[in-house]
Amino acid sequence: MSRSYQTLVRIALFAGLAAAWELFPRAGIVDAMLLPPLSDVLATLIKLLGQPNVHEALAVTAAEVIVAFLIAVPIGALIGVMAAENEYFGEIIRPLLFYVFSIPKSIFLPLFILALGIGFPQKVAYAAFSTVFIVIMSASAAVESVKAEHTLVARSYGATRSQIVTWVYVPSMLPILLETLRIAMIFNFTGVMIAEMYASRTGIGHLIANWGENFMMPQLFAGVVLLASMSILFNEAIRTLEARCSTWRT
Amino acid sequence: MQHVANLTVAREQVASPAIEVRSLSHVYQGRDGAVPALAGIDLSVGHGRFTVIVGPSGCGKTSLLLMIAGLRRQAAGEIFCEGRPMTVPDPARIGVVFQEASLFPWLTAIDNVEFPLALKHMPREDRRARADEMLKLVGLEGFGGRYPHELSGGMKQRVSIARGLVQDPPVLLMDEPFAALDEQTRMTMGHELLKIWSETSKTVVFITHSLTEAVYLADEVLVMSARPGRIIDRVAIELPRPRTYEMMATDVFGRLRERIWHQIRVTT
Numbered sequence: 001m002s003r004s005y006q007t008l009v010r011i012a013l014f015a016g017l018a019a020a021w022e023l024f025p026r027a028g029i030v031d032a033m034l035l036p037p038l039s040d041v042l043a044t045l046i047k048l049l050g051q052p053n054v055h056e057a058l059a060v061t062a063a064e065v066i067v068a069f070l071i072a073v074p075i076g077a078l079i080g081v082m083a084a085e086n087e088y089f090g091e092i093i094r095p096l097l098f099y100v101f102s103i104p105k106s107i108f109l110p111l112f113i114l115a116l117g118i119g120f121p122q123k124v125a126y127a128a129f130s131t132v133f134i135v136i137m138s139a140s141a142a143v144e145s146v147k148a149e150h151t152l153v154a155r156s157y158g159a160t161r162s163q164i165v166t167w168v169y170v171p172s173m174l175p176i177l178l179e180t181l182r183i184a185m186i187f188n189f190t191g192v193m194i195a196e197m198y199a200s201r202t203g204i205g206h207l208i209a210n211w212g213e214n215f216m217m218p219q220l221f222a223g224v225v226l227l228a229s230m231s232i233l234f235n236e237a238i239r240t241l242e243a244r245c246s247t248w249r250t
Numbered sequence: 251m252q253h254v255a256n257l258t259v260a261r262e263q264v265a266s267p268a269i270e271v272r273s274l275s276h277v278y279q280g281r282d283g284a285v286p287a288l289a290g291i292d293l294s295v296g297h298g299r300f301t302v303i304v305g306p307s308g309c310g311k312t313s314l315l316l317m318i319a320g321l322r323r324q325a326a327g328e329i330f331c332e333g334r335p336m337t338v339p340d341p342a343r344i345g346v347v348f349q350e351a352s353l354f355p356w357l358t359a360i361d362n363v364e365f366p367l368a369l370k371h372m373p374r375e376d377r378r379a380r381a382d383e384m385l386k387l388v389g390l391e392g393f394g395g396r397y398p399h400e401l402s403g404g405m406k407q408r409v410s411i412a413r414g415l416v417q418d419p420p421v422l423l424m425d426e427p428f429a430a431l432d433e434q435t436r437m438t439m440g441h442e443l444l445k446i447w448s449e450t451s452k453t454v455v456f457i458t459h460s461l462t463e464a465v466y467l468a469d470e471v472l473v474m475s476a477r478p479g480r481i482i483d484r485v486a487i488e489l490p491r492p493r494t495y496e497m498m499a500t501d502v503f504g505r506l507r508e509r510i511w512h513q514i515r516v517t518t
Contacts, residue, residue, distance in 0.1 A: 149351055152316075156319055
């Protein structure tokens, strides 16, 4: 009862926001020039999705996001696991990681432009750079979440090193690893967007920045809705997987 | 020839104790240098005997157990199980039951019990059948599909015991298996363990902090001193079997408990 009630309130809240977005500009409560009604934004979105230049921008952005993700996650995971497993390496590298982690990565953006220009490699490098530290931190935390008792149990039954990895480490780390993927994608996507909006010739971030500068509000909001939906979709997909493992997360 | 050789091995096993520890010592590296942890431990546990080790916290009981299991290397001394030296874990000879949190939370009860068999690549049906048998032995028939977080503390330890027995090792080592349980459950579990023990005729080495539990369960109680751990007393518990709760109220029980308590108190 209370659960379905909760869902109902959530839907009502969502519908309320959508309705406000539609009605306030139409009623003149907010300036329709600044905030176009939702239906106009959605109509613009559908129109934009039919345009070749938008297709191209989306393809470029998607490629940047995927490549940066595929670079940052394995490298970060490897360093993170090593820092947690190898005491010496961990002691050496941990302070440095904490220092760099605390710095806002966007202040390095001009350096990336000077070194790599404003094309695809610069976007990927900057996004991977801004993502890799959170992956290192989370991967270390994942290794540390493996309970010593569980490893001891496996050893007492004669498990080999590789059996301990597959039977104990992987399932122990899985919940945190999934969470890491989710958070890494947030950092990664943000990195690509910032780089594209700051200086770029193409990409959806570049288009959004342009639409904003030229006061093309329906297009701007259409872009925001599109990117927001994509992010939420990815995030929720991983969260569903996480929830499945939540029972054995102690 | 093969036949004769087998006979010789068999005879040796009968002649040698289930567990033998000879002048075992251990030192670990602390912040202020070497700390002696165990000093000259000698012990011998006969086949089918129930031995309980008690001692003050930090006396090295758990270290000793882990060394017997082949899970930790000693600095000096020898350990034999079934007449052969123990240097690496050997589940065919020794099953270990740990404290409460040792079940894998991502596996169901039956999958936890099957775990040692799965490591040995036993076919799925065979290991399921064997695990079912073990769950029945510990009184958990029908609970195989539950995850550890869906089981009570006592039930979790029953699963741990089933897991320890699933490969039918002659020796079972138990490291404070009931420490996290409430007093009532603890007594019930002790009683159940004795039943399982008498049905399976295993050799058991059991560590506990509870002197009542020690006297109730043991054939012999080994009392360890504070660090560096030595065995300072060996108390034979000559209460009849099967043990009953009523025995706890007897004078003999009280005197045995008193004797052990006195030894521990003197050294701490």
